[in-house]
Amino acid sequence: xxxxxxxxxxxxxxxxxxxxxxxxxxxxxxxxxxxxxxxxxxxxxxxxxxxxxxxxxxxxxxxxxxxxxxxxxxxxxxxxxxxxxxxxxxxxxxxxxxxxxxxxxxxxxxxxxxxxxxxxxxxxxxxxxxxxxxxxxxxxxxxxxxxxxxxxxxxxxxxxxxxxxxxxxxxxxxxxxxxxxxxxxxxxxxxxxxxxxxxxxxxxxxxxxxxxxxxxxxxxxxxxxxxxxxxxxxxxxxxxxxxxxxxxxxxxxxxxxxxxxxxxxxxxxxxxxxxxxxxxxxxxxxxxxxxxxxxxxxxxxxxxxxxxxxxxxxxxxxxxxxxxxxxxxxxxxxxxxxxxxxxxxxxxxxxxxxxxxxxxxxxxxxxxxxxxxxxxxxxxxxxxxxxxxxxxxxxxxxxxxxxxxxxxxxxxxxxxxxxxxxxxxxxxxxxxxxxxxxxxxxxxxxxxxxxxxxxxxxxxxxxxxxxxxxxxxxxxxxxxxxxxxxxxxxxxxxxxxxxxxxxxxxxxxxxxxxxxxxxxxxxxxxxxxxxxxxxxxxxxxxxxxxxxxxxxxxxxxxxxxxxxxxxxxxxxxxxxxxxxxxxxxxxxxxxxxxxxxx
Amino acid sequence: xxxxxxxxxxxxxxxxxxxxxxxxxxxxxxxxxxxxxxxxxxxxxxxxxxxxxxxxxxxxxxxxxxxxxxxxxxxxxxxxxxxxxxxxxxxxxxxxxxxxxxxxxxxxxxxxxxxxxxxxxxxxxxxxxxxxxxxxxxxxxxxxxxxxxxxxxxxxxxxxxxxxxxxxxxxxxxxxxxxxxxxxxxxxxxxxxxxxxxxxxxxxxxxxxxxxxxxxxxxxxxxxxxxxxxxxxxxxxxxxxxxxxxxxxxxxxxxxxxxxxxxxxxxxxxxxxxxxxxxxxxxxxxxxxxxxxxxxxxxxx
Numbered sequence: 001x002x003x004x005x006x007x008x009x010x011x012x013x014x015x016x017x018x019x020x021x022x023x024x025x026x027x028x029x030x031x032x033x034x035x036x037x038x039x040x041x042x043x044x045x046x047x048x049x050x051x052x053x054x055x056x057x058x059x060x061x062x063x064x065x066x067x068x069x070x071x072x073x074x075x076x077x078x079x080x081x082x083x084x085x086x087x088x089x090x091x092x093x094x095x096x097x098x099x100x101x102x103x104x105x106x107x108x109x110x111x112x113x114x115x116x117x118x119x120x121x122x123x124x125x126x127x128x129x130x131x132x133x134x135x136x137x138x139x140x141x142x143x144x145x146x147x148x149x150x151x152x153x154x155x156x157x158x159x160x161x162x163x164x165x166x167x168x169x170x171x172x173x174x175x176x177x178x179x180x181x182x183x184x185x186x187x188x189x190x191x192x193x194x195x196x197x198x199x200x201x202x203x204x205x206x207x208x209x210x211x212x213x214x215x216x217x218x219x220x221x222x223x224x225x226x227x228x229x230x231x232x233x234x235x236x237x238x239x240x241x242x243x244x245x246x247x248x249x250x251x252x253x254x255x256x257x258x259x260x261x262x263x264x265x266x267x268x269x270x271x272x273x274x275x276x277x278x279x280x281x282x283x284x285x286x287x288x289x290x291x292x293x294x295x296x297x298x299x300x301x302x303x304x305x306x307x308x309x310x311x312x313x314x315x316x317x318x319x320x321x322x323x324x325x326x327x328x329x330x331x332x333x334x335x336x337x338x339x340x341x342x343x344x345x346x347x348x349x350x351x352x353x354x355x356x357x358x359x360x361x362x363x364x365x366x367x368x369x370x371x372x373x374x375x376x377x378x379x380x381x382x383x384x385x386x387x388x389x390x391x392x393x394x395x396x397x398x399x400x401x402x403x404x405x406x407x408x409x410x411x412x413x414x415x416x417x418x419x420x421x422x423x424x425x426x427x428x429x430x431x432x433x434x435x436x437x438x439x440x441x442x443x444x445x446x447x448x449x450x451x452x453x454x455x456x457x458x459x460x461x462x463x464x465x466x467x468x469x470x471x472x473x474x475x476x477x478x479x480x481x482x483x484x485x486x487x488x489x490x491x492x493x494x495x496x497x498x499x500x501x502x503x504x505x506x507x508x509x510x511x512x513x514x515x516x517x518x519x520x521x522x523x524x525x526x527x528x529x530x531x532x533x534x535x536x537x538x539x540x541x542x543x544x545x546x547x548x549x550x551x552x553x554x555x556x557x558x559x560x561x562x563x564x565x566x567x568x569x570x571x572x573x574x575x576x577x578x579x580x581x582x583x584x585x586x587x588x589x590x591x592x593x594x595x596x597x598x
Numbered sequence: 599x600x601x602x603x604x605x606x607x608x609x610x611x612x613x614x615x616x617x618x619x620x621x622x623x624x625x626x627x628x629x630x631x632x633x634x635x636x637x638x639x640x641x642x643x644x645x646x647x648x649x650x651x652x653x654x655x656x657x658x659x660x661x662x663x664x665x666x667x668x669x670x671x672x673x674x675x676x677x678x679x680x681x682x683x684x685x686x687x688x689x690x691x692x693x694x695x696x697x698x699x700x701x702x703x704x705x706x707x708x709x710x711x712x713x714x715x716x717x718x719x720x721x722x723x724x725x726x727x728x729x730x731x732x733x734x735x736x737x738x739x740x741x742x743x744x745x746x747x748x749x750x751x752x753x754x755x756x757x758x759x760x761x762x763x764x765x766x767x768x769x770x771x772x773x774x775x776x777x778x779x780x781x782x783x784x785x786x787x788x789x790x791x792x793x794x795x796x797x798x799x800x801x802x803x804x805x806x807x808x809x810x811x812x813x814x815x816x817x818x819x820x821x822x823x824x825x826x827x828x829x830x831x832x833x834x835x836x837x838x839x840x841x842x843x844x845x846x847x848x849x850x851x852x853x854x855x856x857x858x859x860x861x862x863x864x865x866x867x868x869x870x871x872x873x874x875x876x877x878x879x880x881x882x883x884x885x886x887x888x889x890x891x892x893x894x895x896x897x898x899x
Binding site for chain 2: 040041042043044045046048049099102103104105107108109110113114115132133135138139142146147149150152157181210211212243244245246247250251351354355358359466467468469472510511512513515516517518519520522
């Protein structure tokens with residue numbers, strides 16, 4: 001029998017980014033004995049990378065703003081594929097969640113009368129993003145981290161969870177993992193588990209995501225029998241760095257465009273005016289003169305097309321590059337230097353200034369940046385009930401990027417940080433309430449033994465393939481065949497290659513011993529990334545239309561019928577299958593918000 | 599001890615233009631080992647240009663040493679995970695461009711010397727998390743009548759400087775109060791946490807008085823302002839000038855205020871922290887039960 005260290009809690013939260021911390025704070029406040037388990041050190045989660053802000057209709061800058069406008073923007077940005085109830089709760093509750101952060105010590109930038117300042121972002125009708133320069137994610141994470149530490153919540157750092165544990169009825173009753181530092185096995189008994197594990201970016205080659213974003217929570221849920229929805233909807237952020245190679249994919253905040261930056265091709269043309277789709281034509285400026293006046297006067301002028309939702313901008317950049325009008329290193333130009341003063345740029349975008357200066361030797365107050373699309377976010381994820389964040393498996397909850405539905409087919413900038421807070425809190429509360437109604441849990445040693453043996457198998461295969469090689473091939477496959485523009489034949493080819501990669505991943509070998517061994521950690525992460533890759537590819541094959549972050553060149557238009565369904569992926573008999581299921585229907589009183597003239 | 603200095607990042611040349619013929623290979627001299635001991639080993643890889651130290655470490659991992667232990671997350675200078683000593687200078691590996699280093703000889707990368715070794719480039723940073731638990735958290739005063747909190751941007755600016763901290767702990771690593779005197783650790787917060795305390799003390803909305811704690815338990819007096827911390831801060835936070843010196847002044851003001859002195863004489867100063875918070879200063883209880891004959895090396899952090 002495997003030897004393992006054991007802990008017992010009411011609620012175990014997997015992931016200590018914004019959603020996990022917010023869930024932990026709420027679960028603890030609800031009275032549950034709560035543990036936070038994370039793969040890195042506390043305070044390093046990918047949330048720190050969020051730059052531009054947290055979207056909330058506070059109405060501090062534009063009193064006209066309210067939850068209904070935010071809700072409408074979110075649904076339209078998501079191409080109406082969103083779970084309407086999640087979008088509604090998000091728009092209703094995000095102002096309260098932001099004000100709560102202030103009560104916990106967050107220091108947002110201020111309006112002249114001392115309230116929280118809000119900035120413009122793509123797809124948001126009004127300046128709506130509460131922010132701290134361009135390091136809002138760090139502020140949010142640190143605030144929640146300090147709050148959680150102040151409450152004395154137990155944190156288990158550098159622990160990789162490999163499987164959820166389930167009782168005879170299938171309900172989740174714990175999680176099993178390994179300490180990264182010692183390589184030893186650890187089991188957490190739990191009456192409820194919250195997945196808050198973030199994204200999947202490392203499945204692709206060029207991504208803004210950190211090493212942790214390997215889809216662990218998606219895979220844990222899938223293996224436990226949970227439904228996933230719309231995994232084909234991934235977001236390529238329009239502006240990632242393209243040069244130097246080591247910085248390729250690093251995020252350049254949308255705040256650059258919100259603060260006046262524009263996109264130009266190699267001919268110097270502001271090409272976004274050539275790509276305004278009918279869907280957004282009514283609310284988008286069609287001349288440079290009008291667009292430029294919008295920054296100061298949002299009542300009388302329409303927004304410039306550089307601030308269309310991210311899917312629209314990313315596809316347009318892709319088209320310009322393909323047409324041969326790209327920049328020297330295969331991107332396009334993002335120019336704020338010619339439009340705003342150096343002082344303004346340094347004050348509004350300090351970390352962008354620093355990032356380009358340090359990594360690319362580019363002074364963004366003097367020269368344009370070279371940028372191109374980078375994989376940034378997955379809208380799809382674990383299917384949850386809107387009000388409770390409950391998945392389709394009893395005892396299992398999900399919040400933040402790992403959960404699907406909130407953002408539909410495309411996420412608006414700034415809606416992620418607010419998502420973390422709104423649904424992190426709801427998940428923590430629901431999980432705690434569920435846990436308080438249950439008696440103790442018993443860990444099933446047979447499950448522990450089986451998982452342990454499987455996880456340690458790479459050490460037995462001295463001559464097995466290097467996991468780094470398999471990972472690189474997976475990234476190449478997803479980048480080239482399941483990338484920003486897709487078609488049936490490439491997707492089918494990807495599906496076949498994923499089968500081969502499964503086979504190779506099951507035979508990888510690792511050198512050395514279990515103590516802090518990155519090769520072994522990657523071998524474990526590979527399983528998660530492959531699970532994600534299967535779901536995304538199957539969903540992408542089945543969604544024969546173009547919608548939001550999912551673009552099919554063989555089906556370039558949205559299909560109204562497919563706009564009414566989720567692509568549901570789940571495990572059946574050891575394999576991932578995909579089926580169409582209808583979206584929850586929006587009540588009539590909310591539908592009217594979309595009928596009003598803009 | 600040589601005082602580590604912040605290496606100039608003002609290199610004006612582009613990476614591909616620094617030398618007429620860049621060397622075909624680069625060699626990193628990496629420390630490999632664990633708490634029992636170890637050695638430096640050389641790893642030579644192709645010189646691709648445009649890389650940072652962490653990129654080269656990653657290629658060595660992928661091609662030659664898959665079990666090479668290193669911490670990293672964002673690779674963008676925002677998370678503070680990949681701290682190490684590059685040619686003896688405490689740096690973030692993700693923000694140290696190879697083109698700023700002399701690659702005609704091996705580049706030495708070693709773990710932070712101020713921390714116990716875990717393995718290879720990974721060190722035990724748990725001291726920092728223990729200090730964090732000793733700091734009484736933010737406590738706001740009442741809201742304005744309209745339900746908002748108001749503060750001026752100029753007041754926010756002062757606090758935001760400290761809140762830029764990415765917790766890379768380079769400042770903790772070079773602070774000689776603890777680097778050279780392990781026994782000071784229980785009585786000294788270190789520069790990272792003086793910045794945190796300064797942030798709380800200067801926060802326009804915070805109402806808690808932490809001065810007694812800062813001077814007694816957290817040992818501000820031990821700092822003799824050599825500014826090593828400020829020099830290594832990758833975020834350019836003026837830790838000594840803007841955090842530590844003002845804190846020292848505030849603590850002195852509190853200590854020599856005759857009314858406060860009288861108050862301390864007559865009765866013990868009431869603990870300014872709520873009971874719930876005070877309880878959390880103690881390390882969290884170890885709840886781990888070991889189902890094993892083999893004792894675990896750690897139960898929690």
